Amino acid sequence: MPYYETVFIVRQDMTEAQVKTLTDGYQKIITDAGGKINKVENWGLRNLAYRINKNRRGHYVLIESESPAPAIHEMERTMRLNEDILRFMSTREDELSTGPSIIMDKSSKDTDGDKKPYKKREAA
Amino acid sequence: MSAEERTNSKPFFRRTKSCPFSGENAPKIDWKDTKTLGRFISERGKMVPSRITNVSQKKQRELAKAIKRSRYMAMLPYVRTDGESQR
Numbered sequence: 001m002p003y004y005e006t007v008f009i010v011r012q013d014m015t016e017a018q019v020k021t022l023t024d025g026y027q028k029i030i031t032d033a034g035g036k037i038n039k040v041e042n043w044g045l046r047n048l049a050y051r052i053n054k055n056r057r058g059h060y061v062l063i064e065s066e067s068p069a070p071a072i073h074e075m076e077r078t079m080r081l082n083e084d085i086l087r088f089m090s091t092r093e094d095e096l097s098t099g100p101s102i103i104m105d106k107s108s109k110d111t112d113g114d115k116k117p118y119k120k121r122e123a124a
Numbered sequence: 125m126s127a128e129e130r131t132n133s134k135p136f137f138r139r140t141k142s143c144p145f146s147g148e149n150a151p152k153i154d155w156k157d158t159k160t161l162g163r164f165i166s167e168r169g170k171m172v173p174s175r176i177t178n179v180s181q182k183k184q185r186e187l188a189k190a191i192k193r194s195r196y197m198a199m200l201p202y203v204r205t206d207g208e209s210q211r
Binding site: 007048049050052058089101102103106 | 156157159193195198199
């Protein structure tokens with residue numbers, strides 16, 4: 001069965017418990033259709049790069065699964081109808097990822113000296 | 125405009141390094157990796173062309189796709205205005 005990675009953003013006003021309920025619901029949709037959940041990560045409340053529906057922050061949740069495509073369609077359909085989900089994106093992966101995702105990994109590492117973004121040279 | 129670009133290309137010419145995504149220990153292009161992706165966007169938030177960053181063509185396409193996904197999921201901005209402080 002193909003591997004999928006779904007990330008969705010929940011409105012900042014929701015509590016952690018509500019986010020957990022939502023996540024469990026989506027996991028149930030996948031497992032009911034015969035899929036397997038590989039990884040679930042709650043990245044917590046993060047700042048959005050721009051405002052979405054007047055929200056500046058959102059709860060990010062990642063679900064990695066190996067499931068049939070109709071299950072993902074069904075999950076996306078329910079996400080689309082839910083007003084509390086700001087954005088969602090499902091990507092098909094070629095292989096299962098191992099270990100925590102980059103976001104969770106980073107929180108253990110020190111952010112020392114972030115490399116500067118590319119600076120356009122001024123025309124002399 | 126083109127004459128200026130030609131004269132500017134001389135000092136850059138010698139500094140061609142290899143593609144940062146090819147070779148061993150190269151980071152995998154992941155749209156969730158804002159730290160790596162952030163090195164390839166300008167201060168305005170625009171994608172930097174590969175002739176400057178020296179990314180290979182294939183990787184530049186993957187990079188572009190990853191940046192666009194990242195922007196959609198609000199991890200990278202589409203446009204960054206002057207104010208660094210969020211209003």
